[in-house]
Amino acid sequence: MRIKAKGSGRNREFEELTLPHLGALYRFAVQKVRDAAQAEDLVQEACLKAYRGFDRFERGTDAKAWLFRILINTIVDAQRRGSREPTALALEIGNVEVERSHFLDPERQLLAESLGQEVQVAIEALSQDWQAVVLLSFVEGFTYKEIAKTLDCPIGTVMSRLYRARQALRQRLERHLDVDPRRATGTGPSVTPIELLRARRKARGKKEG
Amino acid sequence: MDCEEARFGLYALLDDELEVSKNLEILSHLEGCPVCHRELELDMRLKSLVREQLVAPVPSPELWNRIVRRIEQEAEVARRPWEGFAKWWPPARPLRAVWGALAIVLVLSFSLWILHPGQVPSPFVEELVQEHRGSVTRKSGPVDLPSTDPAEIVRHFQAEVPPLSPVPLLAQEGARLVGGSLCHFKETKGLRFTYEVGPGRTVSLFQMPRSTRALPFWPKLGPRYIAQPQAPGVLLWGDARFLYGLVGELPQEDLRRLASHMKGI
Numbered sequence: 001m002r003i004k005a006k007g008s009g010r011n012r013e014f015e016e017l018t019l020p021h022l023g024a025l026y027r028f029a030v031q032k033v034r035d036a037a038q039a040e041d042l043v044q045e046a047c048l049k050a051y052r053g054f055d056r057f058e059r060g061t062d063a064k065a066w067l068f069r070i071l072i073n074t075i076v077d078a079q080r081r082g083s084r085e086p087t088a089l090a091l092e093i094g095n096v097e098v099e100r101s102h103f104l105d106p107e108r109q110l111l112a113e114s115l116g117q118e119v120q121v122a123i124e125a126l127s128q129d130w131q132a133v134v135l136l137s138f139v140e141g142f143t144y145k146e147i148a149k150t151l152d153c154p155i156g157t158v159m160s161r162l163y164r165a166r167q168a169l170r171q172r173l174e175r176h177l178d179v180d181p182r183r184a185t186g187t188g189p190s191v192t193p194i195e196l197l198r199a200r201r202k203a204r205g206k207k208e209g
Numbered sequence: 210m211d212c213e214e215a216r217f218g219l220y221a222l223l224d225d226e227l228e229v230s231k232n233l234e235i236l237s238h239l240e241g242c243p244v245c246h247r248e249l250e251l252d253m254r255l256k257s258l259v260r261e262q263l264v265a266p267v268p269s270p271e272l273w274n275r276i277v278r279r280i281e282q283e284a285e286v287a288r289r290p291w292e293g294f295a296k297w298w299p300p301a302r303p304l305r306a307v308w309g310a311l312a313i314v315l316v317l318s319f320s321l322w323i324l325h326p327g328q329v330p331s332p333f334v335e336e337l338v339q340e341h342r343g344s345v346t347r348k349s350g351p352v353d354l355p356s357t358d359p360a361e362i363v364r365h366f367q368a369e370v371p372p373l374s375p376v377p378l379l380a381q382e383g384a385r386l387v388g389g390s391l392c393h394f395k396e397t398k399g400l401r402f403t404y405e406v407g408p409g410r411t412v413s414l415f416q417m418p419r420s421t422r423a424l425p426f427w428p429k430l431g432p433r434y435i436a437q438p439q440a441p442g443v444l445l446w447g448d449a450r451f452l453y454g455l456v457g458e459l460p461q462e463d464l465r466r467l468a469s470h471m472k473g474i
Binding site: 026 | 258264
């Protein structure tokens, strides 16, 4: 479906920039609010905001980061509006972010029967800020620079949040990590992690060269 | 490179965020260090575990269509704003709307009251005319204090009327000051200066402070000519402190000419 409102050139440009990221935006929203209908509403609201402010979007810059920034602000606003929901809170004591896992209902942990659920619970147990960097980096494949732009914070902060989030996840999912790394990476039995990294570096070197 | 340094760069290496030279350094360390190598394996496993296990939901095919429809609706409302109004009217909370409407009416009334030049209340104009007529027909003479010096008249009545400054003066050939009187209007006191403008013809120049509700609020008034059927003409004007009225059996142009030659104002 095409936008038929006035300004066909602007509309087409907006569609071209937004539509490819709709799935990722939705995926991120679902992870954040854990409700499909609410996630759709949030994505819709974010897209509307983006359309309204499209004239302020600097052409040539990263549209994905721009859209995610709007979505994250929309989610934060929605959570603020319904701040009665404790799950939406990122707990901070001074500058130290506290993992929410300390406050998780033990019953809920027992309910995480399958591996998928366990990973989900582990992600949910992270503070909002840590969750955001993990989802953007692991799932959406954002670079540190893109994450910094999206969350409007320095790259150092992104790295530190990612480091701490990884440590926390490793602790919670420890028993599932201790397997044959070749199988774990899904790369087949003949490639070790180092070989994989070397191959990637080579490919990158070629691309840059 | 030691283990601590290598560990620090491990995640960045894994996320492909390191410069090529740093990348190589860490890779060579990893090959010779089983402990760091194990760390790398765990981190790689963690990343792929999260990627694999997190359910990747897909939005409903209708989502984009819904977004497009909302955008078009908004654009339509922007083009035809009354439709936006029709959407929220009648309001869900009528009482709130009533208060809102009342507030709007109040603000509009106050703005009109402030901005409108103000109508001079007709009873006040009538008072001026009566005062002028009374002075003409008075047996004891038209003035309480005969004098050709307006300053003297002001001084004489200063206990009753706040000192007028500057003292008004109709300085035109053919207009001769004969004296002044104290006037009592319904809501204020003022001074009347009587000028002879011809044989047996006088005009009254009134000056009174504006501290009265009967007078228009607007600080800059007139000059405004108020035609009185079968009665002398009245020309009114004012400044922030005083209101002036020139009353006489003269055509409007003559009254205006006299007022335009008034000195000391």
